[in-house]
Amino acid sequence: MSDAQDEIFCCDSLKGAVAELPEPAVPTIYRADNGLLMMVVGLVQTEEGLGYLDQAVMHCPFCGTKLQDAKALAEKVSH
Numbered sequence: 001m002s003d004a005q006d007e008i009f010c011c012d013s014l015k016g017a018v019a020e021l022p023e024p025a026v027p028t029i030y031r032a033d034n035g036l037l038m039m040v041v042g043l044v045q046t047e048e049g050l051g052y053l054d055q056a057v058m059h060c061p062f063c064g065t066k067l068q069d070a071k072a073l074a075e076k077v078s079h
């Protein structure tokens, strides 16, 4: 295995979507600071400007591999 940073990528499509987007494309799938893989699902206009609505990626959108489960997410996300 390589380092932990690559562990979450199940296929080249997902890895490419996260890591190899050409500038200035907005990354719609990204690795959050807490290690969660997040996907931008929409934009929202707020008083402070345009914001992103994102959601944790539970399954790979390309090949369907389960990447994260709800229990792990609950432990990482503090409410």
Ligand SMILES: [Zn+2]
Residues within 6 Å of the ligand: 009, 010, 011, 012, 013, 014, 060, 061, 062, 063, 064, 065
């Ligand atoms: Zn995949």
